[in-house]
Amino acid sequence: MMRRSALLLFPVLFGLACGEGTAPSSAEELQAGSAALSAVFSGRVLDANNQPIVNARVTVNGISRFTNSTGAYSLSVTESPTGYVLDIRKDGYGPVNKLQMSSQLSQVYVLRKAYTQLIRPTVNNVIQDLPSGIRVDVLANTLRTATGSLPAGSVMFSIVPHGPDTMPGDFTARNALGQTVALETVGAVTLSAVDSQGNTLVLAAGASMNVRLPVPAALGGTMPACVLDGSCRTVMWRFNPSTGLWIEQSASPQFSSTATTFRITGVRQGGTIDPLDGLGSWNTDIEKVNPSCSIIQFVNIPISCYNPLNTNPEPGLTVSLSQTSSGGAVWTSSGTVRSSATYIAQYNLPSNAPLQLQVAFPAGAPPYCASNLTLSAAPGPAIPGDTISYDSGAPASGPGYPKDPDGNPIDFQDVFDGNHTCSSHISIQTHP
Structure with a gap:
């Protein structure tokens, strides 16, 4: 049986994982006896005020549960020697996504509240989060439910900016050539939209959405010279919650001294993007081949x-x-x-x-x-x-x-x- 290890509870520009090798508690001993069959994950999901987040979706290696009225969750999955991708998300909040190397009990995860703006989906809209400077242009009639229907009523649009310490995943990525690479961010955002009936929305197939993504203040607010002169490979990436990998995208990025402007294009329903991921997490990243x-x-x-x-x-x-x-x-x-x-x-x-x-x-x-x-x-x-x-x-x-x-x-x-x-x-x- 493989030794126990676990991911550290904070994300950074590079990946971090902890290894456990001490004697287990009695509860852990009980799990160890069945570890060949399953791994157990439990905890609570809270907001920044330590209040429970109800109906957050918690997924581990494809198995999902929703948090209850106290923000609690518990699930078990088949043991995996290559680790477990834990993903927590709810519309209106920033996602958490971590690679874990063993069961994780009684964990507490805090989701950051998004900037939200109520919009009418039948007209053109401009949504801007002033503190981060992120701007999104939403064209009329371009948002859809996961089944392709038009939104019901008004739409709550959410923007969650990410600095290097709040990114989902561990900055492992897959580029357009299929190579596994590491990344360094110069700006990232999670976007989501939900209609009046609680449906998570996506872009209609072929529709587009323009996004302006400034370099985070934590990184000095200035684009690295290597991005501007092309000496480091910098492209757009979208996060895949199921695999925990950032995947290279064709999003026509344009770089300035302080920001990236890019275009999101809707994919056909039934495509490779999880509809519950909504509009997705997007990242302007420098590719690192030899970390x-x-x-x-x-x-x-x-x-x-x-x-x-x-x-x-x-x-x-x-x-x-x-x-x-x-x-x-x-x-x-x-x-x-x-x-x-x-x-x-x-x-x-x-x-x-x-x-x-x-x-x-x-x-x-x-x-x-x-x-x-x-x-x-x-x-x-x-x-x-x-x-x-x-x-x-x-x-x-x-x-x-x-x-x-x-x-x-x-x-x-x-x-x-x-x-x-x-x-x-x-x-x-x-x-x-």
């Missing part, structure tokens, strides 16, 4: 440093990861790592790039957790303190989650044995 990866390992950290007050769920460590975009902007994304995780696989990184990692302990943690904290990079010295700078290293064997020499996703034993192609290795340890 690198790093392993971040947690070594013998006492449980009191993860959970000083013995609460459930445990608060865990906060790990912050920083890097520099192609446009020169430095940005940081933070997430929680709990005691069940023994390592993080940090992948789809730009090769030989400077990175920085910072670790913080939860409130109430014993003083020794921070005072005895040591971070070390291989190659490189051990550094007392909570921050370390390191290099992403040479390109790995390919984009996506790191694999062992047999072509399987790496597990804890592979990390322990060094049985992978990640060039850099960071150790985090402390002691009483």
Whole structure:
């Protein structure tokens, strides 16, 4: 049976995944006995005010459930050695989509509220989210239900901008040649529309919709020079919620110093796009053919440093990861790592790039957790303190989650044995 591992709970420009190798709890032991048959996923879906989101669609490897009145969900799927694509979405909110490497119990996911505007679908409309600058031109009579019918009544149109830390997926993509590549975003958006009867809408076959997509403020608001001069391959991509991959699209992108303008064209009903995905998530991305990866390992950290007050769920460590975009902007994304995780696989990184990692302990943690904290990079010295700078290293064997020499996703034993192609290795340890 493969070792347990799980995706870290925050998205970033590169992919992150955690590996679990500690002793399971009694509930986990019960699952382990049937792990050859199924993997179990449960949790709650909330909004930014910690209120439950009802009837959010939660899908794992093609099996879907809807959240109840408390935002809770639970489902099981056939065990998969290559992992599980978990997708959570509801019209009017930004989606969550993550690659998980094992069951995930009692998770909490927060969906970001969209900018919404009520429109009449029988006339031309301009929808603009002023904070992000995203603009969408919707022509009259171009929206349809999944069955091809005209919308019922008025339509609520939604815009959710994405920066590098809120993207669905892990920036693994498939280009027009069928090659698996990694991406770096210079702007992304999720669009959706729902009519008065709650139908998710799509574009009519052959109809078009123009979108202006500014470079996010988190990336400096300026288009990288390599995009403008054509020295880096930059095209449009649409997210596939079922596979967790970004797929290259023919969307006629035009690049300026601050934004991308592109055109969405409707496909025939019964095509390859999931109707429940609606108008979709779109991304202006720089293609990366030879990304690198790093392993971040947690070594013998006492449980009191993860959970000083013995609460459930445990608060865990906060790990912050920083890097520099192609446009020169430095940005940081933070997430929680709990005691069940023994390592993080940090992948789809730009090769030989400077990175920085910072670790913080939860409130109430014993003083020794921070005072005895040591971070070390291989190659490189051990550094007392909570921050370390390191290099992403040479390109790995390919984009996506790191694999062992047999072509399987790496597990804890592979990390322990060094049985992978990640060039850099960071150790985090402390002691009483």
